Amino acid sequence: MIRQHILVALVQDRPGVLNRIASTLRRRNFNIESIAVGHIEQPHLSRMTIVVEGDDANVEQVRKQLDKIIEVIRIADITGENPVAREMAMIKVRATPSTRSEIIQIVDIFRANIVDVSPDSLILVVTGTQDKVDTLIELLRGFGIREMSRTGTIALPRGGSGPLTIEEHKPLRHAVEQAPPEEEILPDW
């Protein structure tokens, strides 16, 4: 089944990481719908949220390929975990004295903010799910959108800890794996 997948990755802040990730996705013919990168609470680490479309098996295959990139510390497909996913858009819309109040009404309904006003336009900022942002853009289209900038989706899984949560007692340190004791139950293969 082809659907949208949200991959989240914890990566080392090193030059070339984004290049390697993009190259791996390109090679497998995935179109990146959006990619968002930013620092996290730990130093020298970044978190990426990558939205791609594909069937489950192909996305799982590419997730494994991405996991092999040395600078990728952890990567997970959180699509099935009902994550909180949001994006942000800044929209500069044409606004004349006759349309301005109507636009402001729409902005209020969507709980967007107006951050700049000029005689013939407004800049508004909206945060929300991809659907919400899409709907707002559709509604504003009739007034004339002069310029627009959207971030990619960022997402966090719900609940206390997710696949990328760094546990305080388990520092991120590489060590060569030791043989497990025979009866130890390891996580999934």
Added chain:
Amino acid sequence: MIKTGAEILCECLIKEGVEVIFGFPGGVLLPLYDTLPRYPQLRHILVRHEQGAAHAADAYARVTGKVGVCLATSGPGATNLVTGIANAYLDSVPLLSITGQVPTHFIGKDAFQEIDITGITVPITKYNQLVLDVDDLARSVHEAVHVALTGRPGPVLLDIPRDVFQARTEYIHPDKIDLPGFKPKLFGHPAQIKKAADLVNSAERPVIVAGHGVNIARAYAELKELAENAQLPVVTTFLGIGCFPESHVLSYGWLGMHGMGYANKAIHNADLLIAIGMRFDDRATGGVSTFAPQARIVHIDVDAAEIGKNLKVEVPIVGDVKNVLQVLNKQIVKRDHIGWLSQLDDWRAQHPATEVRDHEGVLPQYIIRQIHEATKGDTIIVTGVGQAQMWAAQYFFYDKPNSFVSSGGLGTMGFELPGAIGAKVGCPHETVWCIAGDGGFQMTVQELATMVQEDLDINIAVFNNGWLGMVRQWQELIYNKRYFGTQLYNPDFVKLAEAYGMKGVRVSKKIDVRPAIHKAMEHKGPFLIEFVVEPEENVYPFVPPGKTIVEFLEMPSPLGSLKK
């Protein structure tokens, strides 16, 4: 102690156990080449083209199990490595490429001989890095070698600007690796291994498919124990050749497009495949939807991304095959599989794939068999890519691990000569035979000079059929003999050898084949034999592309009767 970047690089390489560097100098490498003579522990072998350096280091790594090191200057030197790096990537070879780069203040300015080699090699390296600070150099070398050798091996590249070679810093050898994202799983999950053991113990028609991973992990003893305990027939992949002795009663050849018919039939009729360190490449599986239709599959591989990539498997086990087999072997019950094995023996009798037919002319298959007899199988065979490669794989019997060195995944013509150099340098006490076609030989022919300069005792067999034989064969069989772009005008190979300062003979009669082989082996130093072979000989069996592996074509009988 304060040292220059060039000195630190040399010290680090020595610490990592490197003994040989295959290299070619250039402008930005001058500070390093000015330093290398002070480290005589690092033998520098000057190649004639950087592609040769990469292939030689690749073959060196395959035969020794150590990291192979090649060195090239910035720009064209670096790009000339690319084919060799790709070759190592597809065949999982631990190759460390070191490239010089323009000084840091020139980077990004399209300076003379500047190219973004770390960008270019992103898709064909496991790891690469542009080292911008001399303080990072020692750590980078240590990490790169660790990554190259650990888990599924692969090529790594370090790009070092000229001023980093010249900069000075306090040298402290890093003893720790801190790569939190590098987490190869080396030990299989015990529950999965248990499931695999249950399947092996209950299978009626099991087959082991042993791949390059067994050679890489040096798990020959474990594989043999598994096969013998449960009386499991062993089929290898093309790159798995040698990981299980081919003279063993349980050895049933190798599978795939030019594999043995009986090996393919065994796979096709099996009810269980125990796939060990292999990746279900399309040349091995043929049409993947009809591959092993009755088989449940246990797949053991150190690379999780290989499992489930090309086909669905029932029991995936991620781990180093040596470790996994050690645990698995403890859970295997003794079986005999008499009926199944005798079925396989019948198929082997029906589809003899390694018999040399009676023929007056010089058959390439005959030459390979004579080399096998003359060396008693005790040699390293290094091949190029094409017909000669396939005959070398089919008509020589490999009993020794890593005695067959060939470009499998990338299929790189021109691998043979530099590959033979790497194999001989890595195993100086072994005899080395380079099996070359007339096409591939001319792709890296300049490395003859390297062999002569280093006085390497390498025997070269050039199969001169005047064609790019494998392509000609496809044009014959699939494109209705519309030959185009495949006929070769060849130089006089013997004169060519002599021009390079090595001995050479030409053989165009069957009766001269054996004496020439013995002459080459008695000669100390490089020796070339040009065999003028049957021009339109084909490689059989042959599974046409897209067909199921049991739909193989065999040698048509009018060509000559089979010698039983």
